[in-house]
Structures are given as structure tokens and as C-alpha cells.
Amino acid sequence: MKITAAVSRSNQDAPSLETLELEAPRPGEMLVRIVAVGICHTDLHEHPGRHAPHPIVLGHEGAGVVEALGEGVRGFAVGDHVVLSGSSCGACPSCIAGRPTYCDLAMPMSFGGKRLDGSVALSCGDEKIHSHFFGQSSFASHAIVPERTAVKVDKDIPLDKLAPLGCGVITGAGAIIEALKVRAGHTVAILGTGGVGLSAVMAAKLVGAKRIVAVDINRQRLELAKELGATDIIAADTDNVAQQIRDITGRGVDFSFNSTTVAAVHSIALDCLAMNGTAGFVSAPRGEWTPQMFAMLAGGKQLRGILGGDANPRTFLPMLIDYWRQGRFPFDRLIETYRFEDIGKAFHDCEAGTVIKPVLKLGETA
Ligand SMILES: [Zn+2]
Ligand SMILES: [Zn+2]
Structure with a gap:
């Protein structure tokens, strides 16, 4: 045809x-x-x-x-x-x-x-x-x-x-719910608030994360992140973003989720973690980037690649649609x-x- x-x-x-x-x-x-x-x-x-x-x-x-x-x-x-x-x-x-x-x-x-x-x-x-x-x-x-x-x-x-x-929504929401398994009481930093990052913000709110810190250079998107569930927002072009995130919880966050390709943001994603935290990422850094291996070892930190939010679309998408019907997503x-x-x-x-x-x-x- x-x-x-x-x-x-x-x-x-x-x-x-x-x-x-x-x-x-x-x-x-x-x-x-x-x-x-x-x-x-x-x-x-x-x-x-x-x-x-x-x-x-x-x-x-x-x-x-x-x-x-x-x-x-x-x-x-x-x-x-x-x-x-x-x-x-x-x-x-x-x-x-x-x-x-x-x-x-x-x-x-x-x-x-x-x-x-x-x-x-x-x-x-x-x-x-x-x-x-x-x-x-x-x-x-x-x-x-x-x-x-x-x-x-x-x-x-x-x-x-x-x-x-x-793609976009399942990637962000699945990363939080299925891959990182963020749950009530956890703390999470969302680095990058495009469609994937904002889906992650909504999912983190849905599961009851205690602190949801959104980071981006785009102020408008940060405001939207706040409306969608971020408890704290940080402009990415300010000084020492990782320390700002750490200060919010006093010890860093349990999880970070990075949807950017910026090498410096991949470093922030590891530096902002609390002990034993996990940094999830969905895009590779542009150019050369080397994680600080000793800091990862000393902090028991993990770096975790995530494809398609780890989620099975046949079960995960109907669940998201149901949450959307309820006004919760x-x-x-x-x-x-x-x-x-x-x-x-x-x-x-x-x-x-x-x-x-x-x-x-x-x-x-x-
Ligand atoms: Zn896609
Ligand atoms: Zn197969």
C-alpha cells in the first residue's frame, strides 16, 4: 500500500x-x-x-x-x-x-x-x-x-x-520504580528535567520518595519539576551542585538519576550520593569521562546503566495509564x-x- x-x-x-x-x-x-x-x-x-x-x-x-x-x-x-x-x-x-x-x-x-x-x-x-x-x-x-x-x-x-x-515516559518512570526501586522514605536527585527526567520526578513522587531534588539549567523546567513533585530544585549552573544536593539531606541521596550526556553531570551523579548509593544513567557521557573509582569503592557506590526503564511495557504501561486516570501521574x-x-x-x-x-x-x- x-x-x-x-x-x-x-x-x-x-x-x-x-x-x-x-x-x-x-x-x-x-x-x-x-x-x-x-x-x-x-x-x-x-x-x-x-x-x-x-x-x-x-x-x-x-x-x-x-x-x-x-x-x-x-x-x-x-x-x-x-x-x-x-x-x-x-x-x-x-x-x-x-x-x-x-x-x-x-x-x-x-x-x-x-x-x-x-x-x-x-x-x-x-x-x-x-x-x-x-x-x-x-x-x-x-x-x-x-x-x-x-x-x-x-x-x-x-x-x-x-x-x-x-519510550520517554517508560524510560524515566521505569528507572525509578523498576530499575532503582526507589521507595517511600528514599532520597533521589534527578539530573536533567526533560521528558525522561520529569517522568522520573513524577514516579519518585508516586512511590513516596522523601526528597526529590531536581537539577537543570532551565529554570522554567525546574518550576514544572516542582509542580510535578520535586521537593527541592537546584540550578545546574550554580556552584558545587553535588554539595548543594548533599546539604539538603545532610549525607547525600540514596539514588541519582541522570538523563543528560554532560560528562560533568555524570561526576555530580556520583558525588551527590550517600554511602552505598546508586547512580542510574540512561545516556552515555559525551567525550571522555572517568569515574572516581576510589570514591566509589570507599562509598560502596554503584553506577548503573538503565535501558527502557528496565520495564516490561506489557505490564508497566497499563499501570502508568491507571495512575494517570487517578490523577497521580x-x-x-x-x-x-x-x-x-x-x-x-x-x-x-x-x-x-x-x-x-x-x-x-x-x-x-x-
Ligand atoms: Zn526514545
Ligand atoms: Zn530476546
């Missing part, structure tokens, strides 16, 4: 809309009409072609409606509303243990730009266009999606609200919507930091 998709090609500063051919779903796959799709920093990083091959259709926070089922799909019906999350094989030890973000095949399935057999779902005349980015390539009117990538959601919630759940406050044809502006605003979570709307939201 003919579809409209935003294609990333070399030498273009943002994806641009093209008419492509999308093949029918193969066994185990579904055709999903995309209704809304969030933009995440991974899309910005991959647009120039960092890990994923070109030309490609990016997009990995899709939400839409199932339009057709490939052979063997059991858990879905045509008309179901779905949120799309990561892709995983379903057969490796991590998948069997219910930890699909650590699937043995996570990298080729997320960034390979094709199915594991090497085929792609998209073409433009004779030219192959890479697909299956995070199992979805959802900057498009329609996507071919492996069954395991989709999570069924209730039909009464507009899909443009739900789109960011699949207002993640939709992070969203600003754009028309699909304005994807270039949305990319630019995301990069410039003038919007927290841009969501592209492609059609009727219900």
Missing part, C-alpha cells in the same frame, strides 16, 4: 515527507495506522545516521489502531488501540525472564533498520528504505509492527496523549502537539529545548 512517511536521508537537517510503498504484514506482524508519534532525542541522534542505516524512517513512540493482522498474531484484533514500545525477540533468556529491554538482540532489532532476516518493509520505487526502527518506524501514516512491540490500551483515551509512554503535561507536516519544526524545537515532549498528530485521535 501507499503511505506517507518522514524519511531521514543524508544531508537533510530534518526528516521530510515522502510517499512510500509499505508491504503487507508478514507472519507475527501487524499493520498499524499511526495516529500520533512522539519525538525522542534518540530520533534526533539517529537522523544523521549514527547507528541506524540510511535512508530510514525513524520514530519509536508511535500510537495507533491495528488495521490488519499477519499470520499467527494471537493477542490483537483489527480495531485495537495500541501503544508501540521497544522490539525484542521473545526467546532469549532476558525475554523469557520478562526483561525485554535487555533482549540479546535489542541492538539489531532497535537500530538495524530491518527485520532480523535482512528484509525491509518500505520502498520508494526501486530504492529500499530502512524500516523496523525499534520495531516500528512510526514517523509514518502506517507501520508494520512485530506483535511484541505493541501494547493494547483502552480505547477511551486519546492516542496523542499515550504516544510518549513507549500527569505525564500528559509534558506534551505539545504538532501536525505531521511540521516534523521539521518539531525536530528543531526538541533540539533547542523549547518543547519538552513534541508529539506529531497524524489523524483522528480516537
Whole structure:
């Protein structure tokens, strides 16, 4: 079928809309009409072609409606509303243990730009266009999606609200609840208050953390962090941020959560910890960075990489939606919507930091 998709090609500063051919779903796959799709920093990083091959259709926070089922799909019906999350094989030890973000095949399935057999779902005349980015390539009117990538959601919630759940929100909230296991009485510092960091702030409030210290250079976002649950805010461009965090609790925090790529912030994330604390991170520092190993040893500190919030989308996303219904997890406050044809502006605003979570709307939201 003919579809409209935003294609990333070399030498273009943002994806641009093209008419492509999308093949029918193969066994185990579904055709999903995309209704809304969030933009995440991974899309910005991959647009120039960092890990994923070109030309490609990016997009990995899709939400839409199932339009057709490939052979063997059991858990879905045509008309179901779905949120799309990561892709995983379903057969490796991590998948069997219910930890699909650590699937043995996570990298080729997320960034390979094709199915594991090497085929792609998209073409433009004779030219192959890479697909299956995070199992979805959802900057498009329609996507071919492996069954395991989709999570069924209730039909009464507009899909443009739900789109960011699949990556940005699950990454921040899962890191706090599933990976670090922050609980009532714990103290936590959230370094970076974009969509991921603010999702972490809301999750830390949800679980009853005693102190939630938010750190960023953007004052507006710090104010929003306070509204969403931060007990303390610190401007990142002030002196000795780690000591300021330590002073709030008198001994440092039990956990830090860092969603930035700034090397100096990775140092703060370790320096602000109390004895036996854990520093969780979701992006690698830009450039060279060496942790202070002796301080880690002497403090019994851990440095912990976290992918997709450690969370299983099939169980974790319905839980977050339920908390949202109760008014206890207002993640939709992070969203600003754009028309699909304005994807270039949305990319630019995301990069410039003038919007927290841009969501592209492609059609009727219900
Ligand atoms: Zn993402
Ligand atoms: Zn697997």
C-alpha cells in the first residue's frame, strides 16, 4: 500500500515527507495506522545516521489502531488501540525472564533498520528504505509492527496523549520504580528535567520518595519539576551542585538519576550520593569521562546503566495509564502537539529545548 512517511536521508537537517510503498504484514506482524508519534532525542541522534542505516524512517513512540493482522498474531484484533514500545525477540533468556529491554538482540532489532532476516518493509520505487526502527518506524501514516512491540490500551483515551509512554515516559518512570526501586522514605536527585527526567520526578513522587531534588539549567523546567513533585530544585549552573544536593539531606541521596550526556553531570551523579548509593544513567557521557573509582569503592557506590526503564511495557504501561486516570501521574503535561507536516519544526524545537515532549498528530485521535 501507499503511505506517507518522514524519511531521514543524508544531508537533510530534518526528516521530510515522502510517499512510500509499505508491504503487507508478514507472519507475527501487524499493520498499524499511526495516529500520533512522539519525538525522542534518540530520533534526533539517529537522523544523521549514527547507528541506524540510511535512508530510514525513524520514530519509536508511535500510537495507533491495528488495521490488519499477519499470520499467527494471537493477542490483537483489527480495531485495537495500541501503544508501540521497544522490539525484542521473545526467546532469549532476558525475554523469557520478562526483561525485554535487555533482549540479546535489542541492538539489531532497535537500530538495524530491518527485520532480523535482512528484509525491509518500505520502498520508494526501486530504492529500499530502512524500516523496523525499534520495531516500528512510526514517523509514518502506517507501520508494520512485530506483535511484541505493541501494547493494547483502552480505547477511551486519546492516542496523542499515550504516544510518549513507549519510550520517554517508560524510560524515566521505569528507572525509578523498576530499575532503582526507589521507595517511600528514599532520597533521589534527578539530573536533567526533560521528558525522561520529569517522568522520573513524577514516579519518585508516586512511590513516596522523601526528597526529590531536581537539577537543570532551565529554570522554567525546574518550576514544572516542582509542580510535578520535586521537593527541592537546584540550578545546574550554580556552584558545587553535588554539595548543594548533599546539604539538603545532610549525607547525600540514596539514588541519582541522570538523563543528560554532560560528562560533568555524570561526576555530580556520583558525588551527590550517600554511602552505598546508586547512580542510574540512561545516556552515555559525551567525550571522555572517568569515574572516581576510589570514591566509589570507599562509598560502596554503584553506577548503573538503565535501558527502557528496565520495564516490561506489557505490564508497566497499563499501570502508568491507571495512575494517570487517578490523577497521580500527569505525564500528559509534558506534551505539545504538532501536525505531521511540521516534523521539521518539531525536530528543531526538541533540539533547542523549547518543547519538552513534541508529539506529531497524524489523524483522528480516537
Ligand atoms: Zn526514545
Ligand atoms: Zn530476546
